[in-house]
Amino acid sequence: MSTDKQGSLTVVGTGINTLAHCSLETKAYIEQADKVYSLVSDVAGQAWIQELNPRVVSLMPYYQFGAQEGDDYELRRSRADSYEAMVQAVVGAVQEGQNVVAIFYGHPGVFAFPPHEAIRRLRALGYSARMLPGISAEDCLYADLGVDPGDTGCAQFEASTFLFYKIPLNTASAVILWQIGVVGDHTLQRLRPAAGGLEALTARLRRHYPAEHPVAVYEAATLPVASPRIDWMPLSALAGARVGLASTLFIPPLGRLELDLAALRDFGLSPEQLVG
Numbered sequence: 001m002s003t004d005k006q007g008s009l010t011v012v013g014t015g016i017n018t019l020a021h022c023s024l025e026t027k028a029y030i031e032q033a034d035k036v037y038s039l040v041s042d043v044a045g046q047a048w049i050q051e052l053n054p055r056v057v058s059l060m061p062y063y064q065f066g067a068q069e070g071d072d073y074e075l076r077r078s079r080a081d082s083y084e085a086m087v088q089a090v091v092g093a094v095q096e097g098q099n100v101v102a103i104f105y106g107h108p109g110v111f112a113f114p115p116h117e118a119i120r121r122l123r124a125l126g127y128s129a130r131m132l133p134g135i136s137a138e139d140c141l142y143a144d145l146g147v148d149p150g151d152t153g154c155a156q157f158e159a160s161t162f163l164f165y166k167i168p169l170n171t172a173s174a175v176i177l178w179q180i181g182v183v184g185d186h187t188l189q190r191l192r193p194a195a196g197g198l199e200a201l202t203a204r205l206r207r208h209y210p211a212e213h214p215v216a217v218y219e220a221a222t223l224p225v226a227s228p229r230i231d232w233m234p235l236s237a238l239a240g241a242r243v244g245l246a247s248t249l250f251i252p253p254l255g256r257l258e259l260d261l262a263a264l265r266d267f268g269l270s271p272e273q274l275v276g
């Protein structure tokens with residue numbers, strides 16, 4: 001969408017492993033931008049982006065990290081407030097007439113509020129704003145776990161949303177739960193699961209799956225030389241699993257998809273005629 005207004009936004013994603021996943025199109029946009037905002041999780045990726053375009057500003061400080069004790073630290077304000085501040089920074093730079101690129105790790109439109117919101121606001125103000133796709137954690141998961149979501153379908157939920165809402169589940173499809181590392185945290189300030197969060201998630205999943213059903217805590221590699229973390233365990237062990245901000249839970253199907261014989265009859269088909 002092009003408009004007469006000076007200033008534009010292109011939201012891009014540099015993947016989970018910036019040095020390996022950034023597309024040529026995204027790289028070209030970064031190089032040509034008047035200003036770049038960047039929220040990438042890998043240090044090597046951030047350094048490379050800085051080389052591509054020195055007019056880059058990291059969005060990481062917007063999180064306002066508090067004091068750290070070991071691996072344990074909290075944010076000094078809610079993630080929702082940080083996201084609002086990020087949106088305002090990006091929108092403000094476009095309103096100054098600059099051609100802005102905002103980089104978010106992974107796919108910028110997947111489980112990411114600020115990119116969508118910045119585009120919404122700028123379009124409403126009459127500016128040109130668009131998003132380019134990137135390689136998400138989900139894409140890496142399919143590659144590393146050897147899973148094809150087309151086989152059985154694959155449902156995905158944010159872990160706390162899954163916990164706190166009545167979400168129906170078809171266990172014959174695969175399931176991906178995002179953000180298990182902060183499951184149950186309603187404050188949006190902690191960078192760990194709420195007390196009892198993993199236990200509650202396990203109990204919720206036990207309504208649908210037996211204790212021995214396998215699940216995988218998955219973390220895609222963020223450096224070209226690194227390996228992914230793929231920890232298979234029985235569901236009953238999930239409550240004691242080590243999870244972090246980059247952990248995603250994969251739950252393979254339980255049982256098989258059930259044929260809808262009435263639908264087949266309507267098509268004049270028998271089960272034997274279905275391929276696969």
Ligand SMILES: C[S@@+](CC[C@H](N)C(=O)[O-])C[C@H]1O[C@@H](n2cnc3c(N)ncnc32)[C@H](O)[C@@H]1O
Binds near residue numbers: 107108179221247
């Ligand atoms: C705010 S979302 C951002 C997702 C990102 N936009 C993407 O496209 O993958 C953060 C969640 O993504 C998942 N995630 C982020 N980095 C990951 C990694 N290296 N491996 C697996 N999952 C990851 C985790 O579920 C994490 O809680």
